[in-house]
Amino acid sequence: MYDKSISEQSRALAAGEISSVELTQSYLDRIKQLDGDLNSFITVTDELALAQAKAADERRAAGNAEALTGIPLAHKDLFCTEGVKTTCASKILDNFVAPYESTVTNKFKNAGTVMLGKTNMDEFAMGSSNENSHYGAVKNPWDQTAIPGGSSGGSAAAVAAQLAAGATGTDTGGSIRQPASHCGITGLKPTYGRVSRYGMIAYASSLDQAGPMTRTAEDAAIMLNTMAGFDRRDSTCMDREVPDYTANLNDSLEGKTIGLPKEYFSTGLDSEVEQRIRDAVAEYEKLGAKVKEVSLPNLQLSIPSYYVIAPAEASTNLSRFDGARFGHRCDNPEDLMDMYKRSRSEGFGEEVKRRIIVGTYALSAGYYDAYYNKAQQIRRLIRDDFMSAFEQCDIIMGPNAPTPAFNIGEKSDDPVAMYLSDIYTLSVNLAGLPGMSVPAGIVNGRPVGLQMIGRHFDESTLLNAAHRFQQETDFHLATPFTAA
Amino acid sequence: MAIDASEIQKVAHLARLSIDDNQVDATASTINNILELVDQMQSVDTSNVEPMAHPLDATQRLREDKVTEENNRKQLQSCAPAVEDGLFLVPKVIE
Amino acid sequence: MMWETVIGLEIHAQLATKTKIFSGASTAFGAEPNTQACAVDLGLPGVLPVVNEEAINMAIKFGLGIDAEINKVNVFERKNYFYPDLPKGYQTTQLDKPIVGAGHVDITLADGSTKTVRIHHAHLEEDAGKSLHEDYHGMSGIDLNRAGTPLIEIVTEPDINNSEEAVAFAKKLHSIVTTLGICDGNMAQGSMRFDVNISVRPKGQKELGTRTETKNLNSFKFMEAAIHKEVARQIDVLEDGGRIVQETRLYNGDTGEARSMRSKEEANDYRYFPCPDLLPVVIEESRLEKLRGEMPEMPDAKKARFVSEYSLSEVDAEILAGNQATAAFFETAAKTSGDAKLVSNWMLGEVSKALNANDTAIADSPVTAEMLAGLIARIKDNTISGNIAKKVFEALWNGEGKDADDVIEKKGLKQVTDxxxxxxxxxxxxxxxxxxxxxxxxxxxxxxxxxxxxxxxxxxxxxxxxxxxxxxxxxxxxxxxx
Structure with a gap:
C-alpha cells in the first residue's frame, strides 16, 4: 500500500481494506530499511506515528474521518512541532524542541494525519542541493550519486522513495519545485499568502511559502485543501476563501492558452531537458490547449534580485539565533559579544553565514540603495513581466532547472554556479505566483519535471492542468524502483 | 563593488559572526563573486520604479486588543540555555 | 559670553493597550518575570507579528490631539542591532513613514506667556525588555515582559531654550496623553521616558552647537536637574576652550550624578528596511472619522473654557485643566459649591499642598470634590472663617468626619456671629x-x-x-x- 497515492490510500482506509496502523508501520519499516542510505529524515517519530495512527483508526471507526485521516506524512524540519525536535537542519537548533506547533502541521494534526518524522533539508532552507545540512547530504533515490535538489530535498526523496505518502515542503526560490523535479514527484508552491507561515522557521519572509509534495496532482490538491487558508497569526496570510482544489481536476483544457517564455528556452538549457518539456507541451496541445510564445524580459535579473532580497531578509530573520533564549550557546562565553559571535559562528553552517554576510552588506549604510532598494525595484519589473504575460495566456510552462539533478559535490564549492541553476524558479517567488512541478520524463536515469506557473491564487488551474496531464501520461507513476 | 578583507570583518561583526583570520581572504573572494553576480542589476535603469517589498498589493490586517496569550513561561523556557528565577541568564550586560 | 541653550526632546510613551503591539500577551505592569512574554515576544523561531488595532488608534488620537497630519500609509521597519533585551535582534519601528506627522504643543510659562513647541513627528514602535543587573553567578537576568509593549516616540523640533520650558512641555505632553487616555502617564513605572538633546551656542550664533543626549529621564524633577547640570557642564567645557563631544549620557536621579555612557565601540549601522512580516497599515478616512468623534476635550480647549466659564486666570486654568482627574475634581467642586474662584484657590493651595506632602494622586484624595464643595459652602455662608476652614480641611483629610458639617459640629468650630x-x-x-x-x-x-x-x-x-x-x-x- 505504501506505493499507492494518497487518494488511493484514503479510499482503502475508508473501505476498511487497511488500517492506518498497518499503513504507518509499512512506512516505518521502509524508512528503517532504506533511509540509512538516503538520509531523507532528520527525526523519525515512530512512537508518535503509531499513536497517531491508532487514534486515526479510532476516529474513522467513530465515523468522523476526513480524506486525510490516517495518512502517513512527513514534514520538512522547519515546521515547529510541539514536543518534537525542530532543527532546520542546523547545529544551532540541534537541541531545539519547539514549545508550540506551526499552523500547517497543526492543520494536518487536526485532519488526523500521521507524522512519520521530520525531513532533512538545506540548513535554514538555503540551498538547491540539500548538501548544506548539519545532518549530512540527502541522496537522490533515483541515483544515489545525484543530489535530490533543495532545499526540500528530504521531503522530495522521502516521497519518491515511498517513505511517506506525501510531505510538506517550503519554497523560497524553488525549494519545492526543483527537488520535486529532480526526484520525479509532484510539488506545488502556492501563491504567497495562501498558506500560513506561522511556526515555519523563516528564511526570507516575503518569499517563503509552504506547499505539498506528493506523487500525484490529485494528492497535492487533497493536501492543499488542508494546508490553505486564513490564519490570524500571520499578517501576510490572506483572508480569502479556499476553494475545493479537487473539484476542478477533471475540467477540460479546451480553450486554455499555455505561454512558453522564450527566455526559458535559451542558452544554458540542456537539450534533453528541453525535449522533455516540449514533449509535455505537445501533450497539452492534444488535450486542447493552445500554445503561445510569451516573454519575461527581466528573467535573468531574477538571480541578482533574489540573491539580494532573500539574504537581506534572512540576515535579520536569523538574528534571533543569538544563544540567549533557545538553541546553541557556546561553552563558557567570556562576555556578551563572545556569546553572540561564538554561538552563531559555531551554530551556523558555511552557506548560512555567507548569506547572512551578503544580506548584512546589502542593507548596510551606503549600500542599501545600490543593492536592497535596487533589487526591490527589479522585483517589481519581474512581477510586471508576469502580469503582461498572463494577459496572453492562462498558464506559463517551462523547465524547473537547466539540467537534471547534478552530482553530489559537483557545485558545492561554487555558490555562484549553484545560484545560477535557480534561474527558472526564483522569479515565481519574487512575483508571489503559484508554481508547480510535474514529472515529465527521465534523462540519463534522472527525472525531469515540467514547471507550470499560474496567476495569483489560481492554484486550481495548475492542479487541473497537472491532473489532466497525469491522466494521459505515466511519468508520475515511474519510481526509482520500477525504472531500474 | 568589491569588498575587501577589512570590510568583510566589519560586516561579520555587525552580524555577530567571527571569521578566522586565515579564512578572511577566501570568504572575501566568495562574497566578491556573489557581489559580481548581483551587480548585474546596476545595468538596468530603474529610476522610475517603485520598490516592491511584498508580492501582493495587500494591506495589514489589524488584531483586536484582547489578551489571547496566557502565561506559558515554563514551557517557553524549556529550550533555554540558562534560566533562573524565571529570568533568561546571559553574560553580564554592561551599559 | 552669553550662552543660549537649545533643547529638543524625544519622548517614549507606552500606549495603554491591553496587549502588546504585535502579540496577544498582556501589558499589565509588575508581573513575575517573563510570565507576560509569549512566543512572539520571545522571538522564538517561526513566530510572526500581527498589529494591534488599538495601538494604531491610540497613535492616531495623539496625532489628532496635537493637530498633526496622520500618515495614511504606514510602514513598519526593522532596526537591527544585537542586545539581550531585544529578542529578535531588531526593533520593529517606523522610519520614513511615521504615523503622526508634524504638529505642535503650546505651553504656558510661569509668567503667563505662551510658547509653541513644534512636534517633528511621532512614530509607533515596540518597547524592549529589561536587563536586571543583580548578579546571577556573574551573569545578568533578562525579563522580556516589557518587550513588545507599544510605544509612541514623540520627537520635538529644537524649540526649547531652558529647563522651565522643557518641564512645562513635558507636563503638557503628559496632560495630553493622559487626557486622551492613550498612556497612563505613570513615570515611576517608566510609562513615559524622556530623552533630552542639549546643546549651547553663543547668543546670536546661527548654527547649533554639538549636542549630547541624556537618556531615560523618568521624572520632571530629574529632567530639570539633568538639564541644569548638562547646560552648566557644556558652558564650562566651552569657556575652558574645550569642545563638546557628541555622546549619550546617563543621569542618575538618586545621586544627581551624570556620566557619559561607555562609548559604543563603533558607530551603529542599524540597517533599517521594511519588515517583510508586516504589510503596510493603511488608515482609512472612516477610521479617522470615528476616532475624531471619540476625542475628549483637550487641555487647551478645556483651559480656554475654564477661563471663560469660570473666570479663572490663564495660569490657574492651565494647571487645573492640565490633568484629567484634576479638571474633573475642579468642575465637580465648582458646580456643587457655586464658587469656582474659591474652589480654584483651595485646589491650588491647601489641596495641592496636602497631595504633594502625602505623595497622593488627586484621584485618591481623601477629601473628595464633594467634600471640598461642602467646606466652601460653609465659608461662603459664614459658618466658618477661612482659617477655621483649613482646620476643617485637615480634619477631613485625616478622616475625622464624613463632611465639613460633621467636622464643624463635632469640633464646635461654628463661627461666632453674635x-x-x-x-x-x-x-x-x-x-x-x-x-x-x-x-x-x-x-x-x-x-x-x-x-x-x-x-x-x-x-x-x-x-x-x-x-x-x-x-x-x-x-x-x-x-x-x-
Whole structure:
C-alpha cells in the first residue's frame, strides 16, 4: 500500500481494506530499511506515528474521518512541532524542541494525519542541493550519486522513495519545485499568502511559502485543501476563501492558452531537458490547449534580485539565533559579544553565514540603495513581466532547472554556479505566483519535471492542468524502483 | 563593488559572526563573486520604479486588543540555555 | 559670553493597550518575570507579528490631539542591532513613514506667556525588555515582559531654550496623553521616558552647537536637574576652550550624578528596511472619522473654557485643566459649591499642598470634590472663617468626619456671629491692651490701617478663631476710632 497515492490510500482506509496502523508501520519499516542510505529524515517519530495512527483508526471507526485521516506524512524540519525536535537542519537548533506547533502541521494534526518524522533539508532552507545540512547530504533515490535538489530535498526523496505518502515542503526560490523535479514527484508552491507561515522557521519572509509534495496532482490538491487558508497569526496570510482544489481536476483544457517564455528556452538549457518539456507541451496541445510564445524580459535579473532580497531578509530573520533564549550557546562565553559571535559562528553552517554576510552588506549604510532598494525595484519589473504575460495566456510552462539533478559535490564549492541553476524558479517567488512541478520524463536515469506557473491564487488551474496531464501520461507513476 | 578583507570583518561583526583570520581572504573572494553576480542589476535603469517589498498589493490586517496569550513561561523556557528565577541568564550586560 | 541653550526632546510613551503591539500577551505592569512574554515576544523561531488595532488608534488620537497630519500609509521597519533585551535582534519601528506627522504643543510659562513647541513627528514602535543587573553567578537576568509593549516616540523640533520650558512641555505632553487616555502617564513605572538633546551656542550664533543626549529621564524633577547640570557642564567645557563631544549620557536621579555612557565601540549601522512580516497599515478616512468623534476635550480647549466659564486666570486654568482627574475634581467642586474662584484657590493651595506632602494622586484624595464643595459652602455662608476652614480641611483629610458639617459640629468650630458676644470679647481685648489703644489713637490715620491688625489678631485669638473676622474688624474700627 505504501506505493499507492494518497487518494488511493484514503479510499482503502475508508473501505476498511487497511488500517492506518498497518499503513504507518509499512512506512516505518521502509524508512528503517532504506533511509540509512538516503538520509531523507532528520527525526523519525515512530512512537508518535503509531499513536497517531491508532487514534486515526479510532476516529474513522467513530465515523468522523476526513480524506486525510490516517495518512502517513512527513514534514520538512522547519515546521515547529510541539514536543518534537525542530532543527532546520542546523547545529544551532540541534537541541531545539519547539514549545508550540506551526499552523500547517497543526492543520494536518487536526485532519488526523500521521507524522512519520521530520525531513532533512538545506540548513535554514538555503540551498538547491540539500548538501548544506548539519545532518549530512540527502541522496537522490533515483541515483544515489545525484543530489535530490533543495532545499526540500528530504521531503522530495522521502516521497519518491515511498517513505511517506506525501510531505510538506517550503519554497523560497524553488525549494519545492526543483527537488520535486529532480526526484520525479509532484510539488506545488502556492501563491504567497495562501498558506500560513506561522511556526515555519523563516528564511526570507516575503518569499517563503509552504506547499505539498506528493506523487500525484490529485494528492497535492487533497493536501492543499488542508494546508490553505486564513490564519490570524500571520499578517501576510490572506483572508480569502479556499476553494475545493479537487473539484476542478477533471475540467477540460479546451480553450486554455499555455505561454512558453522564450527566455526559458535559451542558452544554458540542456537539450534533453528541453525535449522533455516540449514533449509535455505537445501533450497539452492534444488535450486542447493552445500554445503561445510569451516573454519575461527581466528573467535573468531574477538571480541578482533574489540573491539580494532573500539574504537581506534572512540576515535579520536569523538574528534571533543569538544563544540567549533557545538553541546553541557556546561553552563558557567570556562576555556578551563572545556569546553572540561564538554561538552563531559555531551554530551556523558555511552557506548560512555567507548569506547572512551578503544580506548584512546589502542593507548596510551606503549600500542599501545600490543593492536592497535596487533589487526591490527589479522585483517589481519581474512581477510586471508576469502580469503582461498572463494577459496572453492562462498558464506559463517551462523547465524547473537547466539540467537534471547534478552530482553530489559537483557545485558545492561554487555558490555562484549553484545560484545560477535557480534561474527558472526564483522569479515565481519574487512575483508571489503559484508554481508547480510535474514529472515529465527521465534523462540519463534522472527525472525531469515540467514547471507550470499560474496567476495569483489560481492554484486550481495548475492542479487541473497537472491532473489532466497525469491522466494521459505515466511519468508520475515511474519510481526509482520500477525504472531500474 | 568589491569588498575587501577589512570590510568583510566589519560586516561579520555587525552580524555577530567571527571569521578566522586565515579564512578572511577566501570568504572575501566568495562574497566578491556573489557581489559580481548581483551587480548585474546596476545595468538596468530603474529610476522610475517603485520598490516592491511584498508580492501582493495587500494591506495589514489589524488584531483586536484582547489578551489571547496566557502565561506559558515554563514551557517557553524549556529550550533555554540558562534560566533562573524565571529570568533568561546571559553574560553580564554592561551599559 | 552669553550662552543660549537649545533643547529638543524625544519622548517614549507606552500606549495603554491591553496587549502588546504585535502579540496577544498582556501589558499589565509588575508581573513575575517573563510570565507576560509569549512566543512572539520571545522571538522564538517561526513566530510572526500581527498589529494591534488599538495601538494604531491610540497613535492616531495623539496625532489628532496635537493637530498633526496622520500618515495614511504606514510602514513598519526593522532596526537591527544585537542586545539581550531585544529578542529578535531588531526593533520593529517606523522610519520614513511615521504615523503622526508634524504638529505642535503650546505651553504656558510661569509668567503667563505662551510658547509653541513644534512636534517633528511621532512614530509607533515596540518597547524592549529589561536587563536586571543583580548578579546571577556573574551573569545578568533578562525579563522580556516589557518587550513588545507599544510605544509612541514623540520627537520635538529644537524649540526649547531652558529647563522651565522643557518641564512645562513635558507636563503638557503628559496632560495630553493622559487626557486622551492613550498612556497612563505613570513615570515611576517608566510609562513615559524622556530623552533630552542639549546643546549651547553663543547668543546670536546661527548654527547649533554639538549636542549630547541624556537618556531615560523618568521624572520632571530629574529632567530639570539633568538639564541644569548638562547646560552648566557644556558652558564650562566651552569657556575652558574645550569642545563638546557628541555622546549619550546617563543621569542618575538618586545621586544627581551624570556620566557619559561607555562609548559604543563603533558607530551603529542599524540597517533599517521594511519588515517583510508586516504589510503596510493603511488608515482609512472612516477610521479617522470615528476616532475624531471619540476625542475628549483637550487641555487647551478645556483651559480656554475654564477661563471663560469660570473666570479663572490663564495660569490657574492651565494647571487645573492640565490633568484629567484634576479638571474633573475642579468642575465637580465648582458646580456643587457655586464658587469656582474659591474652589480654584483651595485646589491650588491647601489641596495641592496636602497631595504633594502625602505623595497622593488627586484621584485618591481623601477629601473628595464633594467634600471640598461642602467646606466652601460653609465659608461662603459664614459658618466658618477661612482659617477655621483649613482646620476643617485637615480634619477631613485625616478622616475625622464624613463632611465639613460633621467636622464643624463635632469640633464646635461654628463661627461666632453674635454682635453682643463679639463686642464683649473686644472690650476685654481693648482693656487688656490699654497702651496699644493709646498708641493707636495717637497715630496718624494712614498708619492705623496696619496697626489694627494687632487687635484683630488678639480678638480672633480670644475667640479661638471662631469669631467672624469681618465683624471683628468692623466693631474694632468703630470702637477705636470713636
Amino acid at each position: 454682635t453682643g458676644a463679639i463686642e464683649t470679647m473686644i472690650d476685654e481685648v481693648l482693656t487688656a491692651n490699654a497702651q496699644q489703644v493709646e498708641n493707636y489713637r495717637a497715630a496718624p490715620p494712614e498708619k492705623r490701617g496696619k496697626m489694627i491688625g494687632f487687635f484683630v489678631g488678639q480678638a480672633m485669638k480670644a475667640s479661638k478663631g471662631k469669631a467672624n473676622p469681618g465683624m471683628v474688624n468692623q466693631i474694632l474700627k468703630k470702637k477705636l476710632d470713636s
